[in-house]
Amino acid sequence: MxxxxxxxxxxxxxxxxxxxxxxxxxxxxxxxxxxxxxxxxxxxxxxxxxxxxxxxxxxxxxxxxxxxxxxxxxxxxxxxxxxxxxxxGTTNTGGKVTFCKTEDLAIDAVDAAPDENSGRINITMINRGSTTCSATGFAGVNIKDADNTSNPIERGHAQPRITTLKPGDAAVFNLAYDIDNSGDSLSDPTDIQVTPPNETHTVSLKWPASAGEIKGAYTDVEVYPTHTTE
Known part of the structure; x- marks a missing residue:
């Protein structure tokens, strides 16, 4: 148990x-x-x-x-x-101006050849208007020949510069070409027809009597953009 x-x-x-x-x-x-x-x-x-x-x-x-x-x-x-x-036509200070009208510009052409081989004609535009305007760019240019043909001029390789004109200010652009001293030039220019930049109205100027003869054809002449005379 x-x-x-x-x-x-x-x-x-x-x-x-x-x-x-x-x-x-x-x-x-x-x-x-x-x-x-x-x-x-x-x-x-x-x-x-x-x-x-x-x-x-x-x-x-x-x-x-x-x-x-x-x-x-x-x-x-x-x-x-x-x-x-x-x-x-805007100025570099931001103010905006209108383009110069042909009717407000006094335009003239003079011979400005730097030497006997380089032809140059300076075309001056003076602002005769009452307000500031812009002449920036290339003017349209035709050269009229004695046979009454009108020949458009090509633009040169240059960049336009802002060209703002106060009343009384002047802008200038030029035609450049080589002078033919042989006496055998086939060109016989009588007038320069100018249309200011961004305009449609044209003025006719007499070809400067003292300007040298053009070597080659009118297609060898070049127009350069406007700039101020200052």
Missing amino acids: KYTRITALAAIGVAATLSLTACGNDGSGKDSSSKGSSSSSSSSSSSSSSDGASKSQGGGSKSEGGSQASNAKSDSGEDTAAGAGAAN
Whole structure:
């Protein structure tokens, strides 16, 4: 009987020990699961923050690109405005003036050859109007020959300069050609027909009597843009 009682007590003790061990394992399992969940949440949060930072940086880069594009557009706009100003008679101080009218200009042509081989005729335009005007650009020029033909003159390779004339101011442009000293020139000019820049009305001037004869054809004569006499 005593042996039986000891055996029973031992069995109860073993059962109790197993019960406590099982409880400990359950608690440990729960703690591990909680830690795993916390770790997963932390990893997800870190990933989200990293993605957000990356997107933010990307957005910053896009904004910077937009700023550069805006600056380029602004620069381009300024260049375009400057070009348009020269074409439309805008002064370099920003004030806008109208183009000079033929009727407001006193126009004259004189021989200005620098030597016996280089022909040059200076054509001067004086603003006789009451307001400031622009004579910027190339004048249209035809040379009339003794046979009554009219020959258009080509433009020389030069860039127009802003030529703004206050009342009384003068602008000048010139015709350039080579002088024929052989006495065999086929050209016999009598008149110079001038249309001021951006105008449609023409004036006819006498070919200067002292000007040298033209070497070659009228197509060898060139007209250059206006500039002020100052």
